Amino acid sequence: MEKQEQHLETLQEIRSLMERSTRFLSLSGLSGVAAGVIALLGAGTVFAYLGASPFDLGAYQEIRRTHVGDGEKWGMTYSTFLLVTGSIVMILAALSGAYFTWRKARKGGYQLFDASAKRLAWNIVVPFGAGGAFCLILLLKHNLYYLVAPATLLFYGLTLINASKYTLNDIRYLGYGEVALGLIATWFSGYGLLFWAIGFGVLHIVYGIKMYWKYER
C-alpha cells in the first residue's frame, strides 16, 4: 500500500532528524586508532627514559625506588619529562583525531562544526580539562606523579561516558573500560605507565578498529 510506505518513510525520517540534530555522528574510528598509536609511542618514550622494559613486571618496583628522587636524565627531571611527553601526546592525539573526523564529515557531506559538534566539544573540554588541571596540580604541587596515570584514565573514562550522549553511543563502553583500568591502576600504584599504555594505547586501537568496521567500512 502506497500510503503505508509513505508513513513509514516519514517515521524513519523523523527518527533520523532527531538523531542527527542531537548527536555528532561524524566521529571516525580512525581517530581512535591514531590516538592509540600516538599514546603507545609516548608510553614507549617514557619507558626509554626510565630505561625499563614494559614487559618486565619485576622491574617496576625497581623503577619506583630509583626514580622517586630528583634524578635527571636527558636534561629533565622525571616530573618535567612526564609533563612534556604527556602534553605532546595529548596535542598530537587531539590533532590526528580531529583530522580523521574532519575527513569523515567531509566525505559524508556534513558540516563539521555544527551545533552538535559544539555541544560534543564542550562536553569533552569541561570534564577532561578539569582532569588535566587536577593532574597538573598533582604533579607540580604535590609531586604525586604515581597518581597521574590512574587519574588521567579515570577522568578520560568519565569524559567518554559523558560525551557518549552527544555522539556515537559506542564510546560509552570505551569509557567504562578506561574507568575500570583507572581504578585498577590506582590499586597497583607503580604500574601506572603500563595501565596508561593499555588504556590510551591498546583500548583506543581496538575500539577504533571496531567502530571503523561498524560504521565506515
Next chain:
Amino acid sequence: MKHIITNLNKVFDNRLRLGIMSILMVNDKVTFKDLKDTLEVTDGNLASHIKALEKAEYILVSKQFVGKKPQTSYATTVLGRKAFTEHLDTLEKFLKNNK
C-alpha cells in the same frame, strides 16, 4: 480505518514541518541557521513553514542579540509537543493496523 486518516493533523501535512518539529522535540532551543543546515532547505522555504507552525502555536520564537547580530531561535510549546506526539501515535496506529 477512514477516521484514523482524518485524525492526522493537517498542520503536519508537510515533510518540512515534521522535520522542524522533530528537531525541536529533542533540542531545547535551535537557531534558524542550525535548522536550515540540518534540514538543508532554503531560507524562504524554511521561514514559511516556521510561520505556519508559529501560527498554530506549536512553536515559540525568541529573538536575542549575540554580540551585535540578532539571532532567532525556536522551541516547542506544550501544545506543539502534544500535537506532535499524537500525530506520531496516529501514524504508528495506522501502520500497525495495516500489517
